[in-house]
Amino acid sequence: MKKVKDETKKTYRDFSNKAWFTDGQQIKVGENIANILAGEFQTLNVKELYESDTFKTWKIVITEDNQICLLKTSNELK
DSSP states (O other): OOOOOGGGOOOOEEOTTSEEEEETTEEEEESSHHHHHTTOOEEEEEEEEEEOSSOTTEEEEEETTOOEEEEEGGGBOO
16 A cells, blocks of 8 residues: 655545535534524535535535535534
8 A cells, every 4th residue: 555645645624513504605614503593603615515426424525715624414404
């Protein structure tokens, strides 16, 4: 197995324990529903969105500023 060099590693932001919802081309992420309703959330401007075609448990979001973010589907507010 070839070792990955540090300069080729990519990191991602883990929002798997956060509540979130889709608002057009943006995703609003907060600690919980109460925080989101209080206006305490972070906005992700979606450039690309990936999800598994078998188990739709996770979403990977690439933002317009090329950050990679991980969201857990069961925490989505609908």
